[in-house]
Amino acid sequence: MRLLHTMIRVGDLQKSIDFYTQILGMKLLRTSENPEYKYTLAFVGYADESEQAVIELTYNWGVSSYDLGNAYGHIALGVDDVAETCTQIKAQGGKVTREAGPVKGGTTIIAFVEDPDGYKIELIQSENIGKGLGNS
Known part of the structure; x- marks a missing residue:
């Protein structure tokens, strides 16, 4: 087995892509939209998914913020x-x-x-x- 990705929900997809790519230096690896279920995915990382784990940014259309809860670490x-x-x-x-x-x-x-x-x-x-x- 191998760790593939970690998914986090984001309120502004472009702002999140900019943070992970421009500020943390990751690459935007791929994006996909699902109009039927109203969400967009963006995968970012330092290397291709075939080489190492990446982060999946999930934007649910129309949702601008989430309660992060107290179980998530970092x-x-x-x-x-x-x-x-x-x-x-x-x-x-x-x-x-x-x-x-x-x-x-x-x-x-x-x-x-x-x-x-x-x-x-x-x-x-x-x-x-x-x-x-x-x-x-």
């Missing part, structure tokens, strides 16, 4: 330099909700940003990926 992205990535995201109008710094109780450098719908995205310093979030 999407995590590995980056070379968390602090510099936060600076770039803010310069492009993105929202940083936790500045770069060590994870509570550990040494791994992380930060959090939000997409236009309020979904949390964790940035993790690449050198720590696969080592857990502690002092390893």
Whole structure:
């Protein structure tokens, strides 16, 4: 088995596509519309779906916002330099909700940003990926 994609519902498809492609540097891989059931899908990612997991942005026509609830956590992205990535995201109008710094109780450098719908995205310093979030 292989993880294929994570789906999130968005209130403004173009705004979300712009965030994931222009601010986070993903590629728009494909889109599809279903007029009968009134929804549009856009798949974004850093590589083709045949190579790695991607994000499916689902826009249900006429729905501009969702209650995110309290069960959803976040999407995590590995980056070379968390602090510099936060600076770039803010310069492009993105929202940083936790500045770069060590994870509570550990040494791994992380930060959090939000997409236009309020979904949390964790940035993790690449050198720590696969080592857990502690002092390893």
